[in-house]
Amino acid sequence: MATNTLEKKDTVHAGTAPAKTILFGEHAVVYGEPGIAIPLWNVQTTATLHPFAEDAEDQDFRVISDSVNLNEKYSRLPDAMPLKKLIRNIMEAFHIARPPRRILRIESTIPIASGLGSGAACSVAIIRAFAAAYGFEAEDSKISDIAFEIEKCYHGAPSGLDNTTISFGKPVFFRKGKGFEVIHVPEKLRLIVADTGLKSITSEVVTDIRERYQQFEPVIREIGRLVDRARVTLENGDIFETGALMDENHRLLQKMTVSCEKLDELVQIARSNGAVGAKLTGAGRGGNFVALADNALDAQRVKAALEKSGAKIVR
Ligand code: PMV
Helix, strand or coil: CCCECCCCCCCCEEEEEEEEEEEECCCHHHHCCCEEEEEEEEEEEEEEEEECCCCCCCCCCEEEEHHHCEEEEHHHCCCCCHHHHHHHHHHHHCCECCCCCEEEEEEECCCCCCCCCHHHHHHHHHHHHHHHHHCCCCCHHHHHHHHHHHHHHHCCCCCCHHHHHHHHCCCEEEECCCEEEECCCCCCCEEEEEECCCCCCHHHHHHHHHHCHHHHHHHHHHHHHHHHHHHHHHHCCCHHHHHHHHHHHHHHHHHCCCCCHHHHHHHHHHHHCCCCEEEECCCCCCCEEEEEECCHHHHHHHHHHHHHCCCEECC
């Protein structure tokens, strides 16, 4: 089998990927119910492959990511590290015989461990940077499959919603194992996404819910029915009904014990300042939440109130 080799020697090659926010169906989506998520393009991960300086003595493939304090030779990374596994998988999938004599730099404005898919975005950006550097066509579906394998390292049995939304970069109606449909959402969807500042480890929350699956099964099925309704209201541009369903989804997530005091407090502040609905997004117990406003003025008011209460506005 022919192996791929690096494109032009002296060029920097880049790949980018957006964050995502789950509008409806987190957790239930792990158990076969549908989920709706959209990409968030205003926060992104960028991966670049740089050549070494000509006279650099050591030209072993190196990975640098300031946000996680990483600056290490690829060969020295632990084999079990998701990042190392990702690079191994990329090389295998695209027939790259040996690690590139390059520096891989990862930069991201997506908050980590906060429900916005930072892990999947990192994988997708890196795959795209390799595709650019080696000059191969990487279809979104293939990118998504590679990223999905790595999602498994982060949280045991992921639904696949994160890597799908982020790889395709489109709003999706998704069902685990059954694929997805791109859905139409109103162009001016006034979504406010904000960060509680509390880190949340998806695998821990997902594992906890799995251990109590029987207890939560009725709620999971109820969320599934709600997501089907939400798809219709969203595609019809019925903002008020969509907002009401977000509120309802949040209440169901509270029943599943995946909200927390801070999330509840900020979601309430969003509602009392004009949001037509608000809910946590992602794994919960910290991380981000999403609110919907009917018009620009209300959106501004919601953002101002949230900022005043200590939330960090992501979008
Ligand atoms: O916290 P995030 O961004 O990794 O989202 C997790 C979403 C879950 O539904 C809780 C898990 C999954 O695999 O879909």
